[in-house]
Amino acid sequence: MPLALVTGASAGIGRSFADALARRGYDLILAARSTARLEAVVQELSARHHVRAESWTADLTSDAGREQVAERIAALPHLDLLVNNAGFATTGKLHKIPLAPQMDMLRLHVMAPMRLCAAALPRMVEHGAGAIINVSSIAGFLFGPGNVNYSATKSYLTSFSLGLDTEVRGAGVRVQALCPGFTHTEIHTEMPHVKRQIPGFLWGRPEHVVETSLRQLAAGGPVICVPGSLNKILWRVLTMIPRGLRGRLAVRRRR
Ligand SMILES: NC(=O)c1ccc[n+]([C@@H]2O[C@H](COP(=O)([O-])OP(=O)(O)OC[C@H]3O[C@@H](n4cnc5c(N)ncnc54)[C@H](OP(=O)(O)O)[C@@H]3O)[C@@H](O)[C@H]2O)c1
Numbered sequence: 001m002p003l004a005l006v007t008g009a010s011a012g013i014g015r016s017f018a019d020a021l022a023r024r025g026y027d028l029i030l031a032a033r034s035t036a037r038l039e040a041v042v043q044e045l046s047a048r049h050h051v052r053a054e055s056w057t058a059d060l061t062s063d064a065g066r067e068q069v070a071e072r073i074a075a076l077p078h079l080d081l082l083v084n085n086a087g088f089a090t091t092g093k094l095h096k097i098p099l100a101p102q103m104d105m106l107r108l109h110v111m112a113p114m115r116l117c118a119a120a121l122p123r124m125v126e127h128g129a130g131a132i133i134n135v136s137s138i139a140g141f142l143f144g145p146g147n148v149n150y151s152a153t154k155s156y157l158t159s160f161s162l163g164l165d166t167e168v169r170g171a172g173v174r175v176q177a178l179c180p181g182f183t184h185t186e187i188h189t190e191m192p193h194v195k196r197q198i199p200g201f202l203w204g205r206p207e208h209v210v211e212t213s214l215r216q217l218a219a220g221g222p223v224i225c226v227p228g229s230l231n232k233i234l235w236r237v238l239t240m241i242p243r244g245l246r247g248r249l250a251v252r253r254r255r
Helices: 012-023 035-049 063-074 099-127 148-171 192-197 206-218 229-240 243-254
Strands: 003-007 027-032 053-057 081-084 131-135 174-178
Touching (some): 012 035, 012 081, 012 206, 081 099, 099 148, 174 206
16 A cells, blocks of 8 residues: 655645545555644544554654654655645734744744655655655745745745755656645634635635645646646746746735
8 A cells, every 4th residue: 555644634735635645545644733633534534445544743843843753754664655734824024923933934844844855755766656745835936025934935845846856856756846825724713814805716625736736746747736727827927027026016015
């Protein structure tokens, strides 16, 4: 049986990955902080899809949590798919918001995926097979106020994935930077204004994001995966505007 590890699998997009992969016959390792929520997913999916599933409780913002998961990955006999998905969002200008969550964001969106990729890749390269999905965001192409650290961490994750692909594609390992737009999950629970401000037609479902990602990966599609036709148009337009100008346009829009 193929084996997949999904971080942030207790909710949202990660939970949908767990579901979609179990349906495809993957055994699962599901990681997040909440043991109870992970165990509920493990019980449900193993009963429904007759796959083996286990939970690894870990806070990936902590050095100890990251190292423990990385060491356990390195000790696995094989890992066919790593989904670096765990993440969170904040809003507010950097000089006005508490710094600790911003530092944690760098640890979770940047250090954790890099560390876990480094742990998984030696075995994947040795076997000449395997795949990594780094859940980035279309926000990584934006440079507007109020979200700068989130956008910058996702920008890192996209460019990290593009670079990593050039290193391991020849060895038979595929890498994807999944860049969803607004998706109905728990990530905006603490930010109800986001749901109010963003028009309904711009919101997608996590199941659609995950199906698009897995289909593009299976088809050997491009590294960057942007689910949803509207998001794709937005992304193409954004990438045509010079980076410096993208930030200025966003500031004008908010005046
Ligand atoms: N929803 C969107 O609109 C959207 C758009 C673009 C990109 N994304 C990206 O998609 C990914 C998944 O987000 P989501 O929308 O599905 O959010 P979500 O519903 O809030 O789920 C986040 C998941 O990450 C886990 N997590 C959070 N902090 C963690 C930590 N320190 N260590 C380990 N696990 C942690 C959570 O579980 P615990 O709380 O139990 O740890 C949960 O399973 C994120 O990387 C996000 O940036 C989301």
